[in-house]
Amino acid sequence: MTHTYRTDPHYLHFHDRAAWLESWSACELSRLDEETGVYLPIYRCHVVEVGEIQKGGEWDEEGLEIVAPEILPGYHVNILLENELVLPAALEQYLLPKPDQPHMIWSCEQGA
């Protein structure tokens, strides 16, 4: 069975983790794992909860902060879909444009 990884992952932004979990648990890309009570992604859907993003920062030799990291507010989630899977309409309102310098990328994006 041939398949493809999408090279256009989705970058989502929520107010906080609770907002993410509420939307995630209600969408068709997730399923309830009855053993753990956690909503896990369905087959061929990959999810990384990046959470709060910190960028940059400088520290001295003692580890003391010289320049504070920039904190991007909100809760960030990256989703990668394979084959025919599509982002549910309910999640589209949380979509961000693909950042010029992503905080974290999927391997299929390298060289894409």
Add this chain to the structure above:
Amino acid sequence: MGAFKPIWTPVDSGESIIEAFGGLDLDYINERYRIYDPALGRLVEKPWTDIVNNRSLPAGRTYWDQNGVLQTAAADAPVIEYDPVTGVKLGNRIWGEYRNIVPQSEDFSDTSWIKGDASIATVPGTGLSGQATVQKLVENPSSNRHRLAINIITVGTQSTFRLIVKPDGRELIQITFSGNITNNHININLSTKTVTAASATIQAVVRTLPVGVLEVLITTVNSSGASGEFSVDMITNPLAGRGLGAYTGNGSSGLLLYLAQGSPNSIAPPYAKTTGAPVIIPAETQIIDGQNFLDLWNGAEGSIYAHAKTDAPDPVAAYIFEIGSTDGNNRRFFLFDDPATALLGSVSGGQVLITSMTGQPVGVPSKLTYSFVRSGNAKASRDGVLSPQFSGASPSIESRMVIGGRTSNPTQYLNGHIRRLIILRKALPASLLQRITSL
């Protein structure tokens, strides 16, 4: 392609177990895959693409080949890996999701790497993937720290870092973490592989790879989710305190640099290259199901044999396979769960430990079997030790088997290698289970 070992002809008649009972034989070590064809009454050789017919293998996975060269597998290409130190064939590597949080893992001349009283030069040498040049960290002729550092993000409460280097005038290094990461440091003598200043929150081991380079594997305890700096100092005093390794450089000595990796969990994953941003390798999946295998499944009874190892340390469970008709309930898993090996059933929302065998070693191959009949009465054996028989309804191999993990859960994988996997249509008796796992 190698020959089958005679372990699968343990009956007096000399008949192969696989041919006697029907099934599928995935022999990764000999790179041979066969399935029993009832019409022909014998095992038939099949190409890999027919056998694992439903798979999801991401791009960006690297592995060591038989010559000790670091290769990158194409998307959907299974990885048969070798131990880079011993050259031993390890088998089919299966890993869950993993990351490299060092944003620039091979180009140390990039501006994301901070050079402190040092510079990067390109010198002749053999790279890990066969390149003709290598980058070198060269100390400046100044009296100061001579170092290389980079900002990293999203560390875990337990993180692992890998640095592959080679002394070229300097053999002592100090690894430090700072910023919002726990302020750890550790000193390493690359020539003697001696580690000093280790603590409960940072440890390191050094091993020699084939081309004479050294892999330094560091484990740290941090504040989860923090960001901070990962630094490599060249030092001259093996007992230098944190950030106190200043010395007067000679302008030419240094350290050859190959790659750097960070992982935000306690398992050191395979290497993943980064070129400007941390990278995620999605969990891979290998599933046997579909029309090609209708003759394989027997809902009434069956047996599975696995020769596998996991690199997952205690207490991380390592799943060898999942069987069942769907990825919902009524599944059964066979897994390493240090210090035990366990067989788990998942029925109607509950997970029940059915049986276990204690003393599971981590990092070395183990032979395991499991047999069942629909009405219960399942048995298991590991490395010649038979587990207590148990009863109860048994999810059977009806149409689907996930190799090396569980579908859709990136945290529940083998994280290791499978040498051989055999599925039989019949439930083997306890004596055979014990015998084939002790051979």
